[in-house]
Amino acid sequence: MDTEGRHDAPHTASRPPAGADRPDPAAPHPAPPPTPPPVAAPVAPVAVPPPPAAPPALPVPPPAKPATPPGAPEPPLLGWLRAPRPAAPPGVWTYGHRPRAAEQPDRVPARQLISGAVISFLCGWLLWSLLWNGYLGPYWIWPVSVLAPDAWIAGETPGDRIAFAIASQLYYALWIGGIAVVFGRIGRWPELGRRFLMPLVRRARDRVPAAEPAPAEDPAQWPELRAHGAPDAADRLAAEARTGRMNDVDVARIGRAWHSVRAGRHSLASFTDTVLRNGAAACAHPSGRRDLARRTAHHDLLAHQVRIGTAADHPRNPYQHRGAGCALEPGLLGTSLLAVGPSGSGKTTRLVRPVVESMCLQSLAGRCAVVAVGPAGADLGPDDAFDRVVRIGRPGPEHDLDLYGGTTDPDEAAGILAEALVGDLAEQLPGGDSRRAATALAQLLGPFRGAHDRFPSVPELRELLDGAPEAVAALRTALESAGALTLVRELDARTRQSARTGDVGVLLADRIALLDRPAFAAFFDPEGGTRQVSLRELDRPLRIRIELPERGHAEASRMLARLVLAQFTESAVARTDRSLFACLVLDEAAHTITAEALRGLQRLRSANAGAVLTLRSLDDVPDALRSALLGAVGCRMAFAGVTTWDGARFAEVWGKEWVETRDVTDRQIIAVGAGMKAFHLFRHLITGKAATAKAVTVRTVERERWSASDLANSVPAGHAVLSVTSVRGEHAPPVLVDLRP
Known part of the structure; x- marks a missing residue:
């Protein structure tokens, strides 16, 4: 397709229409079966009743290919399913992609190519005219006179005359073919045809409807289900696709459920029964939704890709990438992505929003769990695109964020909370990291949980960190009543350390006080119950959006961003079921990158998880961690x-490449003799230039793929330079991408 697959994947409304279990009245109906003899008829599938002692026979499924009235339009979903998706380098949009050569061929300018072809054709025509009219003598027809029988030449009978005429015409055709081959190569006729005629032929071929593939090769007929013992389910799904009651999310979701059957996690009988009863709505997402209300980007759920732009036709781009669509997928985001650009450059609208939308669609398909974090007002998607929306600092919240990440281990909760509170100040702490802070928190969280079977709320934790005598005495009394002498010793140790000069508890109390504000009084309640949103649920296809109170509470917002990042990295790695891809999208990650966060990002790759981080500038990251951050992520975007x-940082991490350069030098020709001097003088009067000769020097040199100056001054508005690496180790060089729609 000449559009390079830029059409959106077809989809229907997010909820099935009324009467979705009945045949669509607007869809073509198959003819009713004749009474004699009995044959399999395309009847509408009905719900399967609960199996009694002797299970009844299943309803007769419709045939794989019922008769369709001539001229009936084919649902767009079928064309999307059958579209080719050839193998391509990482980061290339594969839907409708046409691979190109790895190297750019030597191209003759179009004007020179056409003029050369015309001149060579005229020369060939002139030669044939001279031969045909005998201006070059009769010797060129001598082979016919020698090889043909005398009877043919004499033409005594009509058959001899016809045979001689045929032989003569074949001989003339050989001459014409030879002349065409010789002058065609001189005039580059094959290249002319490839450049100008083949695109026209390709467009005409695309307009012709493609022949329907065989059932065993047609994705719309679900051949894998038929080959592994589920033909009834395949017939029902094929009928749903033909009648337009199925969308691309349904295809991906049911395909995911089928893979779980093949992996042995679910039974074939239960899968078939669910599909026969619910059709395209089978194996639905827990929310019951089958699509998003509105899409703003192009998605291909079969390839798990979202298109973000088009590779520009730029000399710095590899030839095979020029003009191809650029896309992101879980296989790339599993290495994490870092995007850097100033405000207004399009990070949120042209990168974050499409990625979040893609992850939400894949979550509806049962393939992904996504956590989108951004400041209040950021365009990360509408509320109905998420299962849970946490608006920290807003009155009347429906959902709350678990301050301790859903863990019951005091040491783990203390480590996560310490990273959030003082992770950005780790270099200023004794020992150069947050381990002292984690130890101090554990000495309070452990005793409190032992006494109350829960972790403290923000005001309670602040009082304990401040060393309030009433709070500490009440906690000690509760522990002594419960007989937890070990926890009493922990509390006593914290009390002794708090009396020392420079104790980290003072800093922790000051930091936790940022969350002990009236705006946050309704949040971080450890007894919130179902209102609490915990990132421990990443083993389910959840869609979570967290809004941070950046306006008015900038420091608290950064602290909460570090908290979510720490909880995500810890929870994603601790999952027992890693079949779902877990994705964290953190829009504006300033002051959240710490040494511990980098270690967590590096562990995500092996846990089928990844993070998307955006920054206005690398200056928002400590200088000692900037190079480490670019090295920890596999996908980078400037x-x-x-x-x-x-x-300069991006140029350093992208490295250099060997390129061929040509140096052209003009050397003035010194005329020898009066005639040559007169000719040079005449040429100078006509052209205004002295007679020169060009000397071309070809060298192979090492050059930066993108220099710091090019990135700062040569990237047009609405563009970005993107390099990607897959979790399998495949990588693509940096490519200039046009992000504009």
């Missing part, structure tokens, strides 16, 4: 408008 300082 938007238009980055500074030369940020560009």
